[in-house]
Each structure stands twice: as structure tokens, then as C-alpha cells.
Amino acid sequence: MKNISNLPIFHRYPWVIPLIIAISMIGVYIWALQGLNVDFKLIKDSLPFIADFISRLFPPDFTVMDIAVKALIETVQMSVWGTSIGAILSLPIAVASANNLAPLWLRWIANLLQNAVRSVPSIILGLIFVAATGLGAPAGTLALSIYTIGYLAKFYQQAMESVDHRSLESLQVIGASKIQIAQYGILPQILPLGLGYTLWMFEYNIRAASVLGVVGAGGIGFQLKSYIDGFEYTKATTMMLVLLVVVTFIDWFSSKLRRYLEKM
Incomplete structure (x- = not known):
């Protein structure tokens, strides 16, 4: 014993x-x-001031609904292009970062690039591109593109590293080329997960685009800041309500689509 x-x-x-x-x-x-x-x-003493500010937000001023819808469409357009460009640029970086696909020296460089992009706040990216292209949606779209790379490249990398090694070894045994291994061994396994990550990033970029508007990068955030700066709080509330409805719908739709992809 x-x-x-x-x-x-x-x-x-x-x-x-x-x-x-x-x-x-x-x-x-x-x-x-x-x-x-x-x-x-101090927090306890400030509660009346918080309540007073919130009371100024209501009732919403729906006379600016047409402006809100137009600004929201611009925000969605920024997110569509920003997410798409970022996703395309993320793929080669993810491949270069994956432990099972790239040599050590290349992984080190690719991971350093990912960390460098993620360390820059979206507001700073917005300011950089506003200085480069001027106020408006193009600056916001470019900022979202770079911002997206920092996250999607990491997500894609993790998806590639989670691939079943046995399926890759089976393809290697039968003499498959690297392109065939990627096409038949890696892509089918990571596609549903990668699409799910991309949808999540698109949903997140809707919110991020509204934040970028604060520095003049277009979208609903620009209108929101303008109304707050002008003490037109009820109009700002309308902007936030419209954004809430759209974000909720996109969240519901993307969740349904992600579950469908997971079943695949």
C-alpha cells in the first residue's frame, strides 16, 4: 500500500x-x-447629476430620423468594406502566423505585426486616416480595415492551428501538394469557423464605426457627436436608438447564421 x-x-x-x-x-x-x-x-454625490443628464436625453426627437437613417447606412457601408478588406488582408498574415503552416522566423514576424496593429486604438487609427484623407467615411473605412486585421488575423490563425492533424497527415501520405492540403485539408475545416469570426467582426465594426465618427471619420458617430456638442441631447438619443435597433438586428441575424455554419 x-x-x-x-x-x-x-x-x-x-x-x-x-x-x-x-x-x-x-x-x-x-x-x-x-x-x-x-x-x-463622490460617486454617491454625483448620482443626481447623472439622473439630470439622462433626463435631458428624453423624449427622443424623431424629426431627425431621416438624418439618422442616412448616417446609419453610411456606418453599415463603412463596416461592410472595412470588414471585407480587413478579412482579405488577414488571411496571409494568419497563414504566416500558424504554428502548423509557417516556419518559426515567419511566425515571429507575423505575430509581431498582429500585436502591433492590436496595440493601436481605433480612435488613433481614425485620426491617422482623417489626417490622410480628410473628414468622412473613407477615413473610417480605412481605419476599420486596419483595426479588423489585428483581430481577424488572430482568429483565423487559431482556427488554422485547431485543424485535425490526422487529416493533413493522411493527405501528405497520399502525395498531396501543399496547395491540395490547404484546399482539401485545411479550408473545409476552418471555413465555418472563419465565416463565423468574420460575421462577429462585422457586427463589432458597426459599433466601432460609430465610435470613429467622434474623430470625424463619418457615419452615425459623427452626427451623434455633433448633436452632443450642440447640447441637442434629444436628437442624439434618436441616433442611439436607431443604432440600437440595427445592432440588435445584426446581432440576431449573425447569431442565426453562425449557428447554421457551425452545423455545417
Whole structure:
């Protein structure tokens, strides 16, 4: 019979590891809260001001509905093109980043590129392209394209790395070329997942496009900022309500489509 006293402490007391993890997490949250310097009394005293600002947002002014719809269409157009361009540019970067497809030196460069793109906030990208192309939707579309690369390239990379290695080895055994391996071994496995990621990014870019409008990159965000700067809060509420309806519909539609793709 095995002597229990000779076993490592973590085997003798299996509750030790969960306890250490729990204590560590509590410590991290306490450390983070201290760094925030939250003044709970100030938050309590500011509640009337928050309520006053929210009350100014209502009732919505639907006389600007035509402007809201036009700005929303521009936002969707920005997202369609930004997501599409970003998705196309993400594919070669994802291939160069995948552990099972690219050599180490190429993966290092591709991953560094991904990290560099993700480290730049969308607002900064918007400002860069506004300076390059001027105010309007083209700047927002280009900013969304670059912003999309940082995320879709990573998503595509993870999808490629999750491919069943046995199917690739089977193709290699029968003498398939690299193009045939990609066509018959990798693409069928990653296509549903990749399309699902792309739909999610399109949905996210609708929101991101509205944020980019704050720096003059077109879309509904530009109108929203204009109304807030002019203290026309009820008109700004109409913009937010229109955006809410469209984002909710896109979320519902993309969820249905993703589930269909997953079944495939």
C-alpha cells in the first residue's frame, strides 16, 4: 500500500491549489481597486447629476430620423468594406502566423505585426486616416480595415492551428501538394469557423464605426457627436436608438447564421 505521507503536498491536500488560486485572485482584485482610487462618496454625490443628464436625453426627437437613417447606412457601408478588406488582408498574415503552416522566423514576424496593429486604438487609427484623407467615411473605412486585421488575423490563425492533424497527415501520405492540403485539408475545416469570426467582426465594426465618427471619420458617430456638442441631447438619443435597433438586428441575424455554419 502506498504511503500517503510520501506523496507531494498537493496530492495529499487537493484543496490547496484551488485555495491558492482563490487567494491570488482576491489579491489581484484588491490591488486593482486600490489603483483605481475610487471615491465612493463622490460617486454617491454625483448620482443626481447623472439622473439630470439622462433626463435631458428624453423624449427622443424623431424629426431627425431621416438624418439618422442616412448616417446609419453610411456606418453599415463603412463596416461592410472595412470588414471585407480587413478579412482579405488577414488571411496571409494568419497563414504566416500558424504554428502548423509557417516556419518559426515567419511566425515571429507575423505575430509581431498582429500585436502591433492590436496595440493601436481605433480612435488613433481614425485620426491617422482623417489626417490622410480628410473628414468622412473613407477615413473610417480605412481605419476599420486596419483595426479588423489585428483581430481577424488572430482568429483565423487559431482556427488554422485547431485543424485535425490526422487529416493533413493522411493527405501528405497520399502525395498531396501543399496547395491540395490547404484546399482539401485545411479550408473545409476552418471555413465555418472563419465565416463565423468574420460575421462577429462585422457586427463589432458597426459599433466601432460609430465610435470613429467622434474623430470625424463619418457615419452615425459623427452626427451623434455633433448633436452632443450642440447640447441637442434629444436628437442624439434618436441616433442611439436607431443604432440600437440595427445592432440588435445584426446581432440576431449573425447569431442565426453562425449557428447554421457551425452545423455545417
